[in-house]
Amino acid sequence: MVGRRGPWRTRACIAVVLVRAALAAGASSAGAAQPPRETQPAPPSGPVVSVDEVGPQSLAHLRQARRFVDAGRWAEAVDSLRRVMDSDGERWIAVPDAADAPLTRYMTVVQYGHSLLARWNAAGPDALRAYRGAVDDAADRLWREAESTRDIERLETLAEKYFLASRGDDAAARLGEILFEQGKFAEARRWWERLHPALRVSPRLAAATGIPAGRPIGPTIPDPDAADAWTAWLDADRRAEPSAAWLAYPDSNLSLAECRARLALVSIAERDWAGAERERTVLDRAHPGERGAIAGRDGPWSELVADILESERSAASGLPNPSEDWPTFAGEPARSHRVPHGLDIGGPPLWKLALPRVDDGGDGVAGNRPRIAESSDGILPYFPVIVGRRVFVAQPESLRAVDLWTGRPLFADMRSSDVPIEPTAAGVFHEHTDVTPSIAVGDGRRIGTVRYTVTVGSDAILARMGSPVSRRHDGAAAEPRPPGVIVGADLAAEGRLRAGFPIEPDGADWAFEGTPVCAEGRLYVGMRRHGEVRTELLVAAFDLANGRRVWRRAIGAAEPTAGPPWNEVFHPLLALERGTVYVNSNLGMLAALSARDGTLRWIATYPRRALAGTAGEPPALHFQRSLTPPVVANNRMFAAPMDSDRLFALDAVSGQLLWASSAETATDIVHILGVTDDDVIASGDCLYWFDLRTGALRCRFPPTSGTTPGRSGFARPSPRGYGRGLLAADGIYWPTRDALYRFAWQPRRIGDQWQAWPAAMPRVWSVYGIQPGNLVAAHHVLLVAGATELAAIRAW
Numbered sequence: 001m002v003g004r005r006g007p008w009r010t011r012a013c014i015a016v017v018l019v020r021a022a023l024a025a026g027a028s029s030a031g032a033a034q035p036p037r038e039t040q041p042a043p044p045s046g047p048v049v050s051v052d053e054v055g056p057q058s059l060a061h062l063r064q065a066r067r068f069v070d071a072g073r074w075a076e077a078v079d080s081l082r083r084v085m086d087s088d089g090e091r092w093i094a095v096p097d098a099a100d101a102p103l104t105r106y107m108t109v110v111q112y113g114h115s116l117l118a119r120w121n122a123a124g125p126d127a128l129r130a131y132r133g134a135v136d137d138a139a140d141r142l143w144r145e146a147e148s149t150r151d152i153e154r155l156e157t158l159a160e161k162y163f164l165a166s167r168g169d170d171a172a173a174r175l176g177e178i179l180f181e182q183g184k185f186a187e188a189r190r191w192w193e194r195l196h197p198a199l200r201v202s203p204r205l206a207a208a209t210g211i212p213a214g215r216p217i218g219p220t221i222p223d224p225d226a227a228d229a230w231t232a233w234l235d236a237d238r239r240a241e242p243s244a245a246w247l248a249y250p251d252s253n254l255s256l257a258e259c260r261a262r263l264a265l266v267s268i269a270e271r272d273w274a275g276a277e278r279e280r281t282v283l284d285r286a287h288p289g290e291r292g293a294i295a296g297r298d299g300p301w302s303e304l305v306a307d308i309l310e311s312e313r314s315a316a317s318g319l320p321n322p323s324e325d326w327p328t329f330a331g332e333p334a335r336s337h338r339v340p341h342g343l344d345i346g347g348p349p350l351w352k353l354a355l356p357r358v359d360d361g362g363d364g365v366a367g368n369r370p371r372i373a374e375s376s377d378g379i380l381p382y383f384p385v386i387v388g389r390r391v392f393v394a395q396p397e398s399l400r401a402v403d404l405w406t407g408r409p410l411f412a413d414m415r416s417s418d419v420p421i422e423p424t425a426a427g428v429f430h431e432h433t434d435v436t437p438s439i440a441v442g443d444g445r446r447i448g449t450v451r452y453t454v455t456v457g458s459d460a461i462l463a464r465m466g467s468p469v470s471r472r473h474d475g476a477a478a479e480p481r482p483p484g485v486i487v488g489a490d491l492a493a494e495g496r497l498r499a500g501f502p503i504e505p506d507g508a509d510w511a512f513e514g515t516p517v518c519a520e521g522r523l524y525v526g527m528r529r530h531g532e533v534r535t536e537l538l539v540a541a542f543d544l545a546n547g548r549r550v551w552r553r554a555i556g557a558a559e560p561t562a563g564p565p566w567n568e569v570f571h572p573l574l575a576l577e578r579g580t581v582y583v584n585s586n587l588g589m590l591a592a593l594s595a596r597d598g599t600l601r602w603i604a605t606y607p608r609r610a611l612a613g614t615a616g617e618p619p620a621l622h623f624q625r626s627l628t629p630p631v632v633a634n635n636r637m638f639a640a641p642m643d644s645d646r647l648f649a650l651d652a653v654s655g656q657l658l659w660a661s662s663a664e665t666a667t668d669i670v671h672i673l674g675v676t677d678d679d680v681i682a683s684g685d686c687l688y689w690f691d692l693r694t695g696a697l698r699c700r701f702p703p704t705s706g707t708t709p710g711r712s713g714f715a716r717p718s719p720r721g722y723g724r725g726l727l728a729a730d731g732i733y734w735p736t737r738d739a740l741y742r743f744a745w746q747p748r749r750i751g752d753q754w755q756a757w758p759a760a761m762p763r764v765w766s767v768y769g770i771q772p773g774n775l776v777a778a779h780h781v782l783l784v785a786g787a788t789e790l791a792a793i794r795a796w
Helices: 016-028 056-070 073-090 107-124 126-149 152-161 166-181 185-195 203-209 227-238 255-268 273-284 299-317
Strands: 090-095 104-108 291-294 297-300 351-352 386-387 390-395 398-403 428-431 453-457 460-465 470-473 485-491 511-518 521-529 534-541 549-556 567-568 576-577 580-584 589-594 598-605 629-633 634-637 648-651 657-660 671-674 679-683 687-689 699-700 726-728 730-736 739-743 748-750 753-755 774-778 780-786 789-794
Touching: 056 107, 073 107, 073 485, 090 107, 090 386, 104 107, 107 126, 126 152, 152 166, 152 580, 152 753, 203 227, 203 576, 227 273, 227 453, 255 273, 255 291, 255 299, 255 386, 273 460, 273 748, 291 299, 297 299, 351 398, 386 453, 386 774, 390 460, 390 789, 428 485, 453 511, 460 521, 470 511, 470 521, 485 511, 511 576, 534 580, 534 589, 549 598, 567 726, 576 629, 589 634, 634 671, 657 753, 671 726, 726 748, 726 774, 730 774
Parallel strands: none
Antiparallel strands: 090 104, 104 598, 291 297, 351 789, 386 390, 390 398, 398 428, 453 460, 460 485, 460 511, 470 567, 511 521, 521 534, 534 549, 576 580, 580 589, 589 598, 629 634, 634 648, 648 657, 671 679, 679 687, 687 699, 726 730, 730 739, 748 753, 774 780, 780 789
């Protein structure tokens, strides 16, 4: 241990009472250093994407640092490295993951520099001593200020900018405690996992298990009865060293056993009982007899964790159930909602509500082919939400509210009583009159299709309204068009506009990207700024109380999906999970940002596909994806970008690629419905089960005899998906044109193949006298949003 302070012990932050409080909060809301890669990537097959990468001068300093390392001149190596960290610290550098990975991940230069120092420390402790001698005074000042004020911003500055300073592990440990207390369990895990190289897969463990370094350690843990496997596992664990793929503190004063106990408590707080049991097993095998103190009790860590796990699993049954509301697209900000009850539908519709028909003529992606999971003559653009007994739906020029059980209009009708009300206007409480219906559906030649989504949170009803055009290419020949705006209505004031709304983009070159997601008094929305050649992608946060911008962060830039004369009409959505905003840009980039201040956590880029078809064929079917926001579940982020034929699974904390589906396996995916215990469920013309751990396609319904949907010459399946389904407690609900299917979560193995297993007979739509469409369910009511009507059915 070089340049370290004396042992530092936290207060009793892992007391049983804290775990229970956090549970309740959750219920309510590689050897020597390697030089940077210098080889140029292969030419992209589609439009170019770029992030703010480190420049040539800094790369030269890094190469020089490498030469100093080879010569054992550690102080000079550190000096060269610090120059880059000080001058280009917030720029990005590619992380050397697997050479054949269909995704490139980036670290900030500061993170990359710390990663190099951690790996240098094994061969040359003088390097870390020299670094700490240069930065410890500044880090100590931040530590004292943060300790006296309990200032999380100063702690984060210390932990990010000076992570390998002598106080870096103290700051990471304290940050984890504060975030854990706030119920931000994923954030707490992110910091606590950085306290030791063995808390993620180390290079030695990667060599022993075949699982890439830097990934979560859970999949590497052997079966409790596999003695030989445990011998190899424990040997690799004892000799864990820093990895290029994951930044970890090399010499923390906190014991590895205590760090693992903390992570077990995070799993308990997240109600991940299986994960907590695995972590307890590791404590038992890797740290037998090692003791600690929790809530005044002293004993072996494994026994203390086991006792907390048992008591909290029992206590969890008395905690409030998760909300049954459906307040945003896909049911929750993480886009991974599962209806907590079954949907045994029966009886006639409770009510039906007329919706305006939206014609899809002009979309250059679909061409003359049938649209995926809908029809060109009547697309399915409506995605209502349910909060309490209220239903909210956005449509071309207005917002509507009706009662969940009766369908009767809510709030004061904005029209005078002597004006006849059209069937599609009943319940309208807000109109955006700066746009005509023809513009609302995207006039002219265009790529993409208009969608209407709503978010309700913090007593606000939010939607993007006005022009849906994300990028306009028709130039001066077109009349001036008002931009799309963010409307915020007050839930507690009869739907009247809130102060500071609508929020308008900064100018004609700016556009909002779909409806915001919101939490804790803020809304978060994607934005684009258009240049002559490139489109810049940004994320912004606004205060719900007054509509003022809190922060705005640029992620990267890309060539537009389509060039002249095509307009782009897209509706991408963000995901939000416990303090982190996740982005699927549909522009070659995936990213994660801090919800608090917009700090970029990671960026990953993937090869984009060109829009133009070959040999006269129309664009690939995956370009019909318009509502595939990131889905965040099980500490993973899943994304199916419009400009790629892949489904990606990334580690939500680091952005490291876990797997990617095979090319052209399921180009017709337009919805990621959610995650079960074993699979990722996605749909389009077909319904798909992808193995949660490997990404292998386990099952497809209907079976297609090995032919890939969407490829040239493929006949459409029968039955064919029609609308967005959902996951509920009793299975997977999948709508088709004729019927509603329910499948068991788990396919069944018959012979050497998996097959979808029906959990009930299909419910024929015509029996209920309603149109098929997108499904939304809450409070034992199923909503079906068809092309021209919204219907409600009792679902017990």
